[in-house]
Amino acid sequence: MSESIVTLKKGEGRTIKAGGAWIYDNEIDRIEGRFKNGDVVEVHDFDGYQMGRGFINQNSKIRIRMLTRNPEQQIDDAYLEKRVRDAWEYRKVVMHAGDLNCCRVIFGEADWLPGLVVDKYADVLVAQCLALGMDRFKEKIVDVLRKVMAEDGIVIKGVYERSDAPVRKKEGLEPYKGFIGPEFDTNVEITENGIRYIVDVVNGQKTGFFLDQKYNRLAMQQVIAGLTGGSGAACRRRDPQKKIKALDCFTHMGTFALNMGLAGACDVTGLDISEFAVAQATANAERNGLSDRVRFRAANVLDELPKLYEAGERVDVLVLDPPAFTKSREATKNAIKGYREINMKGLKLVKDGGYFATCSCSHFMTQDLFTEVIGQAAKAVHKRLRQVEFRTQAPDHPILWASDESYYLKFYIFQVRDEI
16 A cells, blocks of 8 residues: 655645545646655645545546545454445435335445445346546445345346446546356346336446436426326326426436336327437337336437427426536536536427426536526526425435535426416
8 A cells, every 4th residue: 555645735735625526637736756647645634634634646637536534444354344234234224115126325425435336236236436546446335345245145146347438538547348247147137216127237328227317317206196096097098188298318228217107197208319229118008007108219409398388399307407518517518508508498389287307417517507597598488486395316426525526417407388
């Protein structure tokens, strides 16, 4: 282990002092002692005050990722096991009714294991490591996870690594994916909110599935159930007063669409630009016996929404779940225009008195900024919004205060009224 000491410039380290997890290259005054990239180093303030320990990487603008504020803490097997146990115990507490069939079990900095994500899909773990220092620990951590879960009677049959994000190159690492340990069938069935999906952990987005929207999808089930009485009874009776029409934009694997269909919406369409995603979503509808009311087609949502409006289409419920429009602070200005445009197009399709869900998954699009953009969009298309609720990511993706990157998902549900 390195014995190096990193000393910050006077006046720097404000984020760390507020509880953050990163030290940038321009905050460092000097480094004393020998080290290799990925080693654990001590961090001192300009006056010698000991601020904790973290791993260093001179390839990255994020020069140090903090592991502990205790300068005496050794980063050893006991430390890693404690962090893993704490992370698992937290999920057992916060997930609804022990909902652990599929969940995020390690969320990087928010679990004090910076740069590492581990998702659980039924009896499979999928790991993604985006930091050099943590790359050295990943196999030890998944071994500990196996052991800890086995104590609760959960047997993990295999682990797959999805460290194929291009951002690894900023750490001096090449993108990589492959098995950690024995090979297994990488098409895994999970159950979320009563819906079964096949997750392709090799080819799916991110680690295979977007777990962060789990309870937001459940919230949309509740909206539909309130409108219909639930269970699709209105569909069977063909009751025109409760035959709800819904549109799920950027549907990916059909998640919001299927949740709305399960709750009783009779006519649900999911749109996605990817033919692969549409094929997956269609198979998921068949798997859950919802093909009679939930259908999918490939389309560019930005182009398709105006076409639907001009054709006279109107829906009772519309969900907008776009990909991040910005992944950097510098691109935020253009992202604002994109979010405003897509929300205007979506709002125009919602019937008077209908419901509209919209979200942003970029941490650079802050809650205040996103709220302002939605308000501008509503004003531009002469709609009034009555907020039902504001939500964030599921609690297995905890938000670590002062670590802004851990807070990224903003999710609003509104009732939409025409201006009179």
